[in-house]
Amino acid sequence: MTESRRDRETGRADEASRAARxxxxxxxxxxxxxxxxxxxxxxxxxxxxxxSQRRKGDPARAGQREVMFxxxxxxxxxxxxxxxxxVTFDILRNNITALIGPSGCGKSTLIRCLNRMNDLxxxxxxxxxxxxxxxxxxxxxxxxxxxxKRIGMVxxxxxxxxxxxxxxxxxxxxxxxxxxDMDAIVERALTRAALWGEVKDRLKENAYGMxxxxxxxxxxxxxxxxxxxxxxxxxxxxxxxxxxxxxxEDLMIELKENYSIVIVTHNMQQAARVSDMTAFLMxxxxxxxxNPRGRLVEYExxxxxxxxxxxxxxxxxxxxxxx
Amino acid sequence: xxxxxxxxLATAGARAETVGALGQQPxxxxxxxxxxxxxxxxxxxxxxxxxxxLLIDAFVEGxxxxxxxxxxxxxxxxxxxSGFLNAIxxxxxxxGGVIVMTVPLGVGAAxxxxxxxxxxxxxxxxxxxxxxxxxxxxxxxYGILGLGVIVRGPLDLGFVVLAGSITxxxxxxxxxxxxxxxxxxxxxxxxxxxxxALGATQWQTVRRQVLPASIPGITTGVxxxxxxxxxxxxxxxxxxxxxxxxxxPSGFFDGYTVLPVQIFTYFSRAQDEYIVLAAAxxxxxxxxxxxxxxxxxxxxxxxxxxx
Numbered sequence: 001m002t003e004s005r006r007d008r009e010t011g012r013a014d015e016a017s018r019a020a021r022x023x024x025x026x027x028x029x030x031x032x033x034x035x036x037x038x039x040x041x042x043x044x045x046x047x048x049x050x051x052s053q054r055r056k057g058d059p060a061r062a063g064q065r066e067v068m069f070x071x072x073x074x075x076x077x078x079x080x081x082x083x084x085x086x087v088t089f090d091i092l093r094n095n096i097t098a099l100i101g102p103s104g105c106g107k108s109t110l111i112r113c114l115n116r117m118n119d120l121x122x123x124x125x126x127x128x129x130x131x132x133x134x135x136x137x138x139x140x141x142x143x144x145x146x147x148x149k150r151i152g153m154v155x156x157x158x159x160x161x162x163x164x165x166x167x168x169x170x171x172x173x174x175x176x177x178x179x180x181d182m183d184a185i186v187e188r189a190l191t192r193a194a195l196w197g198e199v200k201d202r203l204k205e206n207a208y209g210m211x212x213x214x215x216x217x218x219x220x221x222x223x224x225x226x227x228x229x230x231x232x233x234x235x236x237x238x239x240x241x242x243x244x245x246x247x248x249e250d251l252m253i254e255l256k257e258n259y260s261i262v263i264v265t266h267n268m269q270q271a272a273r274v275s276d277m278t279a280f281l282m283x284x285x286x287x288x289x290x291n292p293r294g295r296l297v298e299y300e301x302x303x304x305x306x307x308x309x310x311x312x313x314x315x316x317x318x319x320x321x322x323x
Numbered sequence: 324x325x326x327x328x329x330x331x332l333a334t335a336g337a338r339a340e341t342v343g344a345l346g347q348q349p350x351x352x353x354x355x356x357x358x359x360x361x362x363x364x365x366x367x368x369x370x371x372x373x374x375x376x377l378l379i380d381a382f383v384e385g386x387x388x389x390x391x392x393x394x395x396x397x398x399x400x401x402x403x404x405s406g407f408l409n410a411i412x413x414x415x416x417x418x419g420g421v422i423v424m425t426v427p428l429g430v431g432a433a434x435x436x437x438x439x440x441x442x443x444x445x446x447x448x449x450x451x452x453x454x455x456x457x458x459x460x461x462x463x464x465y466g467i468l469g470l471g472v473i474v475r476g477p478l479d480l481g482f483v484v485l486a487g488s489i490t491x492x493x494x495x496x497x498x499x500x501x502x503x504x505x506x507x508x509x510x511x512x513x514x515x516x517x518x519x520a521l522g523a524t525q526w527q528t529v530r531r532q533v534l535p536a537s538i539p540g541i542t543t544g545v546x547x548x549x550x551x552x553x554x555x556x557x558x559x560x561x562x563x564x565x566x567x568x569x570x571x572p573s574g575f576f577d578g579y580t581v582l583p584v585q586i587f588t589y590f591s592r593a594q595d596e597y598i599v600l601a602a603a604x605x606x607x608x609x610x611x612x613x614x615x616x617x618x619x620x621x622x623x624x625x626x627x628x629x630x
Contacts, residue, residue, distance in 0.1 A: 115520065117516065117519070117520065120516070120519065122441065122443065145522055145523075145524050146522070148519060148520055148521065148522040149521075149522030150522075152520060152521065153516075153520040155513060155516060155517065155520075157513060159511070159513035159514060159516065159517040160517075161514060161517065161518070161532060161536075162514070162535075162536050163535075171518070171521065171523075171531065171532075172521040172522065172523075175521070175522070175523050175527050175531065176522060219517070222517075222521065223520070223521065226521060226522065
């Protein structure tokens with residue numbers, strides 16, 4: 001984690017620790033030696049989770065919300081090697097669900113199963129079921145193109161098309177034959193992605209002239225322009241600076257009102273800040289075979305996951321003892 | 324202040340140490356490095372010198388005869404009154420036909436190989452290897468093929484522009500396919516993923532994202548391949564570019580001649596006037612080639628996409 005990243009979290013840390021303890025005394029969590037309080041104020045993950053829960057209001061409880069994706073015994077193989085194995089959990093509607101875990105545990109593989117992007121890799125094969133509103137996504141009658149119209153995706157690296165900002169947004173609606181006024185669609189999508197104010201005077205300019213953070217928000221705007229049900233985000237902030245990251249996190253919390261979001265992240269602070277539910281995946285430690293395969297260790301409400309996890313491996317991972 | 328004094332001393336000491344260590348390149352290494360540098364320069368100058376001599380020779384010999392009438396006058400019985408208009412028009416007709424045939428075929432083949440073909444399948448790999456090899460087949464072989472199959476044989480077109488166009492199209496097709504594939508491959512996979520993730524079909528992705536993004540690269544490749552076709556002589560001698568043509572071709576089923584063939588015939592004549600005329604013809608052809616290559620470079624710079 002970079003220095004600048006820490007600077008940004010310092011601000012939230014003060015807030016979080018004050019909220020947690022009612023004063024501005026020495027913050028808890030990872031100490032930075034005997035440095036001044038302003039520098040040592042990296043918040044503990046527990047505080048971040050509690051603080052974000054406080055901001056977001058009542059926790060969503062499993063069972064109360066509609067199930068969006070029912071994942072049952074999912075195993076994905078590349079060739080013969082399984083990347084994730086026997087994953088079972090439900091992703092809820094209008095929730096932000098975070099997938100966390102160390103590198104190579106199959107988070108990206110898992111999220112790419114949810115809109116059948118894994119179909120593009122010839123060697124990938126999927127076993128088990130992914131139900132979407134009760135319908136098997138891998139059923140014989142399901143067209144992956146139709147799946148992707150409803151389940152959008154934002155990638156790790158911003159990937160705007162080499163076209164104008166306007167055409168980037170309009171591409172999806174045009175190919176889907178959306179009949180509304182295109183200008184209105186573009187404005188709506190950019191407004192929802194908190195980008196309209198910054199780009200409204202240069203819609204005809206090439207999207208590659210934007211900053212990385214703007215490009216990523218453009219990609220989010222592009223995916224919401226076709227009115228999907230779900231937005232999948234595969235480490236959307238890993239290539240961005242802290243300020244852009246903060247913008248995108250705020251945006252996700254706003255978008256949650258209308259969409260369901262699944263996010264893969266390496267940043268546990270981010271998972272604690274934005275998500276309602278968190279799934280922790282890990283390469284199984286008891287693996288005797290050569291190839292590592294990811295398994296679901298725990299799936300819980302985010303606050304509980306970070307403050308009182310039921311599995312010891314989760315506790316070690318979220319507190320930074322392993323991983 | 325003694326403290327800062329010490330710091331300064333220590334810094335100076337460390338710097339001297341570093342300079343000393345970094346400056347100690349062994350003398351043998353250094354001279355070997357210079358020798359290699361000199362060798363590379365020598366190789367470059369041999370290559371450039373060879374070309375320069377050829378060009379200077381053509382210019383010295385042809386320049387007295389060079390003038391606007393070379394572009395406006397047709398072939399005449401007298402070398403002093405002859406121009407290259409017939410040959411220039413023949414070349415343009417021929418090349419026009421080549422472009423019309425190779426671009427759709429070449430780009431189509433490239434799209435199939437890059438976007439649709441499954442590399443695991445042996446026949447796709449076999450096609451790839453064969454295209455690479457075909458690009459290296461001597462052009463005279465295409466000439467023999469053109470004579471046997473297009474001029475005579477199954478197609479039986481006779482010695483007309485179209486026969487030359489088809490022969491040259493076959494000749495440059497592998498080059499065009501290879502260039503178009505490179506251009507298509509230069510479009511990052513993330514663009515395709517972004518498009519497919521929006522619910523675009525593969526056809527929509529190719530048509531609306533991949534092709535527009537690769538058109539500058541494809542065009543550049545096509546122009547370079549066409550430049551090569553303009554200079555081709557050997558296969559055209561076989562498929563009927565006539566040695567003496569004093570009329571302009573009026574269609575694809577007309578007889579024709581082209582610049583390099585005309586230059587070749589003039590050089591093989593005895594009179595000095597024809598030799599001079601041929602040298603002037605080289606200048607005409609170089610002008611044509613430079614114009615096309617400049618256009619290709621301009622196009623590349625104009626539309627180059629940085630990812």
